[in-house]
Amino acid sequence: MLRLVFFGFLVLLFSACAPKSSFEQAVDLSRQQPCASCESAEGFEARIKGLIYLSDVGIRCCADKRTLDPSVALKKVYIHRVVDLPEENKFFYNGTSKYYLEAQFHASFYRFLEQELRARGIIVVEGVDKSPYTIRLDLSFVDFNSNIDKAGLRSNLSARVEFKNINYTKNFVVRTNQEVRGLSGTSQIPFYTQLLIKQMANKVASVISSI
Numbered sequence: 555m556l557r558l559v560f561f562g563f564l565v566l567l568f569s570a571c572a573p574k575s576s577f578e579q580a581v582d583l584s585r586q587q588p589c590a591s592c593e594s595a596e597g598f599e600a601r602i603k604g605l606i607y608l609s610d611v612g613i614r615c616c617a618d619k620r621t622l623d624p625s626v627a628l629k630k631v632y633i634h635r636v637v638d639l640p641e642e643n644k645f646f647y648n649g650t651s652k653y654y655l656e657a658q659f660h661a662s663f664y665r666f667l668e669q670e671l672r673a674r675g676i677i678v679v680e681g682v683d684k685s686p687y688t689i690r691l692d693l694s695f696v697d698f699n700s701n702i703d704k705a706g707l708r709s710n711l712s713a714r715v716e717f718k719n720i721n722y723t724k725n726f727v728v729r730t731n732q733e734v735r736g737l738s739g740t741s742q743i744p745f746y747t748q749l750l751i752k753q754m755a756n757k758v759a760s761v762i763s764s765i
Contacts, residue, residue: 576657576745576747576748577662577665577748579745580745580748580749580751581669583613583749584613584614584749584752585614587602587612587614588614589612589615591612597609598611598612598613602734602749603742605734605735605736606734606735606736607732607733608732608733608735609730609732609733609749609753610730610753611730611753611756611757611760612756613749613752613756615673615756615759615760629676629677629762630677630678630679630683630685630687631671631677631678631679631688631691631762632679632682632683632688632690632691633664633667633668633678633679636660636663636692636693636694637660637693637694637695638659638660638661638695639695639696639697640695643698645700646701646702646709646740646743647702648701648702648740649703653743655700655744655747656744657744657747659695659698659711659751660695663751663754666751666752666754666755666756667758667759669755670755670756670759671762674763676759676763686719686720687719687720687721688719689717689718689762690717690718690719691716691758692718693713693714693715693716694713694714695712695713696712696713696727697710698711700747702737702738705735705736706733706734706735706736706738707732707733707737707743708732709732709733709746709750710730710731710732710750711729711730711731712727712728712729712730714728715727715758717762717765724765728754728757728758730750730754730757731750732746732749732750734746
């Protein structure tokens with residue numbers, strides 16, 4: 555019995571000490587950022603891990619800046635399909651050197667989008683919803699570019715999105731970008747890529763809240 559208790563204690567200890575994934579780090583970091591409007595035309599600037607971070611959309615959106623009309627509470631979204639970025643596009647460059655980026659863009663986006671929609675008061679439908687008024691969302695990642703040079707990191711991401719219900723079918727290409735000034739190594743690329751995916755989720759949620 556004592557052995558089982560001791561073993562359980564060790565499992566909890568090592569679980570607590572286990573390093574966080576890039577996704578978990580991005581979630582924690584976004585919660586620490588100053589609140590900004592995701593609809594701002596001025597973009598977003600912050601200091602992250604000691605470096606200046608610039609992007610075209612906020613990492614953490616303000617609740618009081620979101621659309622608050624009563625119809626938002628009635629919106630339901632069914633995330634029907636999210637297609638990962640093609641493997642041949644999962645590369646980044648450090649100067650002339652090319653590196654493969656091991657990341658599941660679709661899985662991270664799905665989780666980020668769920669969080670962002672619920673934060674906006676939009677219902678995320680679990681399973682198949684046959685209501686003709688539920689917005690069905692399909693998204694496919696189509697392009698990713700990421701380069702480190704003497705100035706730092708510059709990345710951009712694009713996806714094709716379709717929203718569909720009984721009243722309309724809308725198709726968009728959504729793009730987002732980031733710049734991390736002064737970044738020189740490659741070890742933090744997975745983390746900053748997660749922030750880029752978070753930005754994409756914020757932009758898609760903004761579109762949903764506006765239609």
